[in-house]
Amino acid sequence: MVTEDPAAPLLQMQGIVKHFPGAKALDGVDLDVRAGEVHCLLGQNGAGKSTLIKVLAGAHQPTAGTIRLDGDEIAFPHPDTALEHGVATMYQELDVVDGLTVAENIYLGHELASAGFTLRRSAAQRTRQLMDRLGHPEISPHREVGSLSAAGKQIVSMARALSRDARVIVMDEPSAVLDSGEVDNLFRVVDELTEQGIAIVYISHRLEEIRRIGDRITVLKDGVTVGRNLDVSTTATDELIKLMTGKNVEYAFPERPGVPDDAPVRLEVTDLALADVFSDVSLTVRAGEIVGLAGLVGSGRSEILETIYGARRATRGRVELDGKSLRRGSVGAAVAADIGLAPEERKSQGLLLDEPVYRNVTLSSFARIARGGWLDERAERSAAAEQAAALELRPNDVERPIRTLSGGNQQKVMLARWLVHGCEVLLLDEPTRGVDVGARSEIYDLVRRLADAGTAVLVVSSEIPEVLGLSDRVLVVSDGQVVHEGPAEQIDEHQVLDMVMEGSVA
Amino acid sequence: MSEQQTSSGAATHTPTARAGGRRTRGRLPGLSGLSGATVRNLGLVAALLLLCLVGFLTGGDRFASLTNLMIVLSLAAVTGVIAIGMTFVITTGGIDLSVGSLLGLTTVWASTLATQTMADQYGWIVMVGCALLVGLAAGLINGVVIAYGNVVAFIATLAMLVAARGLAELIANRRTQIVDQPSFETTFQGDLLGVPKIVWIFVVVAVAGWFLLNRTTFGRRTVAVGGNREAARLAGIDVKRHLMYVYGLSGLTVGIGGVMLLARTGAGSSTNGLLLELEVIAAVVVGGTLLVGGRGTIVGTVIGVLIFATLTNVFIINNIDSSVQQIARGAIIVAAVLLQQRFARRSKAG
Numbered sequence: 001m002v003t004e005d006p007a008a009p010l011l012q013m014q015g016i017v018k019h020f021p022g023a024k025a026l027d028g029v030d031l032d033v034r035a036g037e038v039h040c041l042l043g044q045n046g047a048g049k050s051t052l053i054k055v056l057a058g059a060h061q062p063t064a065g066t067i068r069l070d071g072d073e074i075a076f077p078h079p080d081t082a083l084e085h086g087v088a089t090m091y092q093e094l095d096v097v098d099g100l101t102v103a104e105n106i107y108l109g110h111e112l113a114s115a116g117f118t119l120r121r122s123a124a125q126r127t128r129q130l131m132d133r134l135g136h137p138e139i140s141p142h143r144e145v146g147s148l149s150a151a152g153k154q155i156v157s158m159a160r161a162l163s164r165d166a167r168v169i170v171m172d173e174p175s176a177v178l179d180s181g182e183v184d185n186l187f188r189v190v191d192e193l194t195e196q197g198i199a200i201v202y203i204s205h206r207l208e209e210i211r212r213i214g215d216r217i218t219v220l221k222d223g224v225t226v227g228r229n230l231d232v233s234t235t236a237t238d239e240l241i242k243l244m245t246g247k248n249v250e251y252a253f254p255e256r257p258g259v260p261d262d263a264p265v266r267l268e269v270t271d272l273a274l275a276d277v278f279s280d281v282s283l284t285v286r287a288g289e290i291v292g293l294a295g296l297v298g299s300g301r302s303e304i305l306e307t308i309y310g311a312r313r314a315t316r317g318r319v320e321l322d323g324k325s326l327r328r329g330s331v332g333a334a335v336a337a338d339i340g341l342a343p344e345e346r347k348s349q350g351l352l353l354d355e356p357v358y359r360n361v362t363l364s365s366f367a368r369i370a371r372g373g374w375l376d377e378r379a380e381r382s383a384a385a386e387q388a389a390a391l392e393l394r395p396n397d398v399e400r401p402i403r404t405l406s407g408g409n410q411q412k413v414m415l416a417r418w419l420v421h422g423c424e425v426l427l428l429d430e431p432t433r434g435v436d437v438g439a440r441s442e443i444y445d446l447v448r449r450l451a452d453a454g455t456a457v458l459v460v461s462s463e464i465p466e467v468l469g470l471s472d473r474v475l476v477v478s479d480g481q482v483v484h485e486g487p488a489e490q491i492d493e494h495q496v497l498d499m500v501m502e503g504s505v506a
Numbered sequence: 507m508s509e510q511q512t513s514s515g516a517a518t519h520t521p522t523a524r525a526g527g528r529r530t531r532g533r534l535p536g537l538s539g540l541s542g543a544t545v546r547n548l549g550l551v552a553a554l555l556l557l558c559l560v561g562f563l564t565g566g567d568r569f570a571s572l573t574n575l576m577i578v579l580s581l582a583a584v585t586g587v588i589a590i591g592m593t594f595v596i597t598t599g600g601i602d603l604s605v606g607s608l609l610g611l612t613t614v615w616a617s618t619l620a621t622q623t624m625a626d627q628y629g630w631i632v633m634v635g636c637a638l639l640v641g642l643a644a645g646l647i648n649g650v651v652i653a654y655g656n657v658v659a660f661i662a663t664l665a666m667l668v669a670a671r672g673l674a675e676l677i678a679n680r681r682t683q684i685v686d687q688p689s690f691e692t693t694f695q696g697d698l699l700g701v702p703k704i705v706w707i708f709v710v711v712a713v714a715g716w717f718l719l720n721r722t723t724f725g726r727r728t729v730a731v732g733g734n735r736e737a738a739r740l741a742g743i744d745v746k747r748h749l750m751y752v753y754g755l756s757g758l759t760v761g762i763g764g765v766m767l768l769a770r771t772g773a774g775s776s777t778n779g780l781l782l783e784l785e786v787i788a789a790v791v792v793g794g795t796l797l798v799g800g801r802g803t804i805v806g807t808v809i810g811v812l813i814f815a816t817l818t819n820v821f822i823i824n825n826i827d828s829s830v831q832q833i834a835r836g837a838i839i840v841a842a843v844l845l846q847q848r849f850a851r852r853s854k855a856g
């Protein structure tokens with residue numbers, strides 16, 4: 001795919017160092033990117049990938065190091081400067097404004113205007129073109145972004161990067177919220193872009209994706225470059241994992257011990273419906289069982305979880321825990337009955353960003369840990385520290401504001417919350433979103449261990465192999481209906497894909 | 507959340523101690539990791555001391571006397587108590603504009619002829635109970651409208667501001683109601699151990715507020731709701747009920763303030779507390795509580811209240827025109843908030 005003189009890198013970052021108070025995020029990182037290539041950036045959670053691209057985007061100022069574009073040394077004191085020089089970034093955490101429309105979001109900061117008046121019509125028209133190009137003509141330019149799903153928002157964020165005349169587009173874990181159909185779409189767009197000579201810096205924890213579209217790879221570990229410009233086609237996966245983690249990691253799902261026939265039904269959902277989203281959902285999860293919900297983004301999977309949890313008020317139907325009916329639309333009742341939900345969008349739905357890690361871990365249990373209304377912070381700290389150690393939180397420090405943790409580590413905190421709380425039923429929405437290879441298998445093991453201890457687990461994931469590998473039983477959801485139910489071993493990825501292929505992200 | 511980290515040894519959990527690191531303010535060894543809040547409070551104390559210095563230089567003994575100190579504290583007490591309640595409201599990301607006119611209403615209601623006559627029979631508790639109940643009820647109404655009616659706090663409490671003032675005028679018939687109730691006067695007027703009783707009330711409320719915010723589940727919920735309402739809800743916190751309680755608490759502190767004002771001025775009037783909401787909000791915000799919610803500090807609020815009370819006192823001692831006072835106050839609010847943001851940024855991003 002490389003179209004230009006390979007000897008001349010388009011973008012060169014050298015010796016980048018970035019210190020935060022109390023943390024060295026980057027300690028001498030090099031990256032060089034050629035025009036027309038897909039350059040993959042790999043590394044464990046907290047390795048410094050997002051920090052590096054924020055330096056590139058002008059969102060962080062490097063402590064030391066140089067950036068060259070076309071051989072000229074350059075500084076990006078502000079995100080605007082980077083954009084002016086053709087470096088556009090899609091951040092890891094969705095950065096769209098919910099209250100604005102799709103078109104307004106895309107042209108935010110570079111509004112199409114004439115004499116001070118925004119040109120809404122041409123913005124809408126161009127937005128439509130961008131959406132066509134991204135394979136989503138059904139997303140209207142006038143739709144409010146807050147009403148879109150996470151994947152829909154990701155597409156808006158991508159359209160925004162495209163709307164700039166970028167020469168380098170940086171994508172920080174764009175596929176984390178996308179299902180396989182969406183990922184195909186993304187890759188088609190990436191191919192188009194590279195053919196035009198645009199360089200892509202691509203971050204993902206899914207190695208199979210890197211095999212599909214990557215040209216070269218840079219590997220980061222603990223803020224330093226440990227693998228430089230590796231050729232995707234000639235570097236073995238084992239080698240990459242070894243570089244990233246410093247050890248050999250088994251990349252496998254835990255064994256299924258099999259659920260005994262006499263295991264009691266923990267969670268029973270009967271004819272659950274939410275107006276305009278899903279209807280007639282019935283399912284059971286037995287103690288010790290992991291049930292997976294497969295389906296496209298927008299098929300109603302997350303909404304099913306949220307409705308069971310009471311975060312949305314069901315229009316019809318019943319949710320029972322150990323045979324006892326739960327009050328409709330009451331999260332408090334669900335949590336009191338020991339049902340936990342790790343939501344899909346951790347930043348907006350899960351975290352108190354300025355609070356320390358331990359208070360985020362105990363957000364659902366501080367009242368239980370407290371004695372007669374008085375907080376017991378010491379107990380909170382030690383409970384959080386225990387789970388942080390078990391989940392290998394990096395850095396393993398529960399006093400830090402959670403804002404300063406990398407995305408994957410924030411995800412671990414969400415899981416730790418329910419581990420501390422203790423759950424009869426655990427609802428997991430994209431439990432490994434943004435989690436690195438090593439931690440991912442730890443999370444699988446952990447979920448399996450919880451199930452073995454008698455928890456009923458219901459998992460939603462966009463990665464079909466994950467759903468199939470982790471669950472005992474799978475339900476396939478399409479357009480708000482359960483279209484298939486059966487043991488996970490008896491179905492494969494293609495069959496699931498065939499069943500769900502009807503649907504959209506909007 | 508702030509002061510709490512000051513007292514609980516956060517440092518024990520920070521393995522990344524900066525060995526031989528620079529000793530900048532707020533980054534003292536052993537204090538690392540909590541710098542933001544401490545630095546802010548130190549900054550406020552410095553501002554207060556500076557103000558005292560100015561007072562001393564311009565007013566001499568008229569400023570630096572025990573009598574004057576008590577005057578300042580009495581002045582600060584009513585605003586202070588209400589500012590404690592307001593700190594909770596603002597920490598949830600809300601606002602309560604009704605405190606000024608509610609203060610008027612509570613003083614009027616607790617000093618009507620009927621209430622005072624009853625108090626003659628049953629004691630001061632009638633007046634106090636009346637003030638507290640009126641404040642609490644109005645606060646809860648605010649809370650219900652905001653939490654369960656989904657009305658923006660600004661609008662809901664603005665409506666209460668207008669309505670409460672109207673009700674106060676109606677009840678008082680626009681007359682000033684003199685407090686002439688011996689048991690109330692002996693209980694709340696005068697000094698205890700050389701300090702006015704209403705100042706003691708302020709101290710008790712502030713200490714209670716500190717514990718409530720920093721040491722109880724109520725406080726944790728308050729911070730959580732302000733920090734990320736959706737996350738709090740999904741973690742099982744009953745956000746609506748909690749918001750109702752918080753506005754109720756604000757109303758309750760207004761009730762307490764009403765009792766103190768009756769004691770201090772000896773009169774209930776529908777014009778009591780005019781524009782007080784602005785003074786209270788300014789003190790809370792200057793103290794370091796974030797208007798967007800998620801961070802509140804009682805210590806900051808207390809210092810904020812003291813700064814404004816001292817400022818007024820210095821102006822009065824120097825016979826400065828009240829219009830000039832207003833201008834200076836505006837400038838101080840902006841300067842304080844600007845300074846704080848600088849500190850906050852430095853201790854956050856480095």
Ligand SMILES: Nc1ncnc2c1ncn2[C@@H]1O[C@H](COP(=O)(O)OP(=O)(O)OP(=O)(O)O)[C@@H](O)[C@H]1O
Binds near residue numbers: 026050403
């Ligand atoms: N604002 C900050 N203050 C202090 N430390 C920070 C800050 N931002 C990031 N860090 C630290 O820098 C390190 C690198 O974080 P970064 O977000 O770049 O990781 P990442 O490679 O993108 O990980 P992930 O795959 O989980 O997204 C982490 O240890 C993180 O805790």
Ligand SMILES: [Mg+2]
Binds near residue numbers: 050092406
């Ligand atoms: Mg990242």
